[in-house]
Amino acid sequence: MSGFSARLAFGAAFAGVLMGSFMAKAQTPPQPSGGDAPRYGFGTTPSPAELSRFHAIPPDGRGLPSGSGTYVRGQAVYAQQCVKCHGAKLEGWGKGMMMPPEHAAMGDGRLIGGRGSLRTANPVFTVESYWPYATTLWDYIKRTMPTTAPGSLSDSDVYALVAYLLGEANIIEKSAVVNEQTLLTVAMPNREGFIDGARPQPEPTGTVQTSPTRPSGQSQPGTTMGR
Numbered sequence: 001m002s003g004f005s006a007r008l009a010f011g012a013a014f015a016g017v018l019m020g021s022f023m024a025k026a027q028t029p030p031q032p033s034g035g036d037a038p039r040y041g042f043g044t045t046p047s048p049a050e051l052s053r054f055h056a057i058p059p060d061g062r063g064l065p066s067g068s069g070t071y072v073r074g075q076a077v078y079a080q081q082c083v084k085c086h087g088a089k090l091e092g093w094g095k096g097m098m099m100p101p102e103h104a105a106m107g108d109g110r111l112i113g114g115r116g117s118l119r120t121a122n123p124v125f126t127v128e129s130y131w132p133y134a135t136t137l138w139d140y141i142k143r144t145m146p147t148t149a150p151g152s153l154s155d156s157d158v159y160a161l162v163a164y165l166l167g168e169a170n171i172i173e174k175s176a177v178v179n180e181q182t183l184l185t186v187a188m189p190n191r192e193g194f195i196d197g198a199r200p201q202p203e204p205t206g207t208v209q210t211s212p213t214r215p216s217g218q219s220q221p222g223t224t225m226g227r
């Protein structure tokens, strides 16, 4: 009992330091022994495949798996896996489509179009008009789509879907083969539409300072992208 309460106090002291509420549950942190990582006695080592479900592919494409796909294959996969939510013309979800109600509030699902509209009064944000990196498109589809079965698409089918989307957006030739190398050479139309700029930094006084380089009255495309 005395050991328990001593550890409780120890844990509570740590909780404040680490800002982690779970530390308050009376656990002494495991101590590394002899330079080894601490061992907790449960769980298994995740495989690279399991880890890859959680690791985003960065813009430079590091970690892209091998595989390849074409517009034609992508069109077929799209018709099976994507059309019911994103529309036959990639125009997004409209009336009568099978979009679950909880998704209806998430933009309009439109994937192409809107090029050149970002600095107008009615900007249209799509992969074509907005996304700066094709590698992000591969990564996003692979990890999140279709929303009903994220991670279920093969790597090559994701390359094929990218070929289809970018082909429809006239960003690449419809005859292009997209693989882990050619994907890196895709020049997205809005690639240069972003500026380096600090996000608003909260000041200790509670005031907010915005980046002096951000164009006034425009939040897009003068922001860094969170995707």
Ligand code: HEC
Binding pocket: 078, 081, 082, 083, 084, 085, 086, 099, 100, 103, 106, 107, 109, 110, 111, 125, 126, 127, 137, 140, 141, 145, 146, 147, 148, 153, 161
């Ligand atoms: C069940 C409906 C559903 C299906 C099927 C689906 N999506 Fe989506 N998709 C969504 C929703 C909802 C979002 C918006 C998610 C968000 O904003 O967090 C989205 C967003 C996207 C985006 C990002 C668009 C943007 O500009 O933010 C892409 C790209 C995309 N989907 C591609 C696909 C592809 C490719 C497929 C087929 C493999 C697919 N989706 C299948 C519902 C779906």
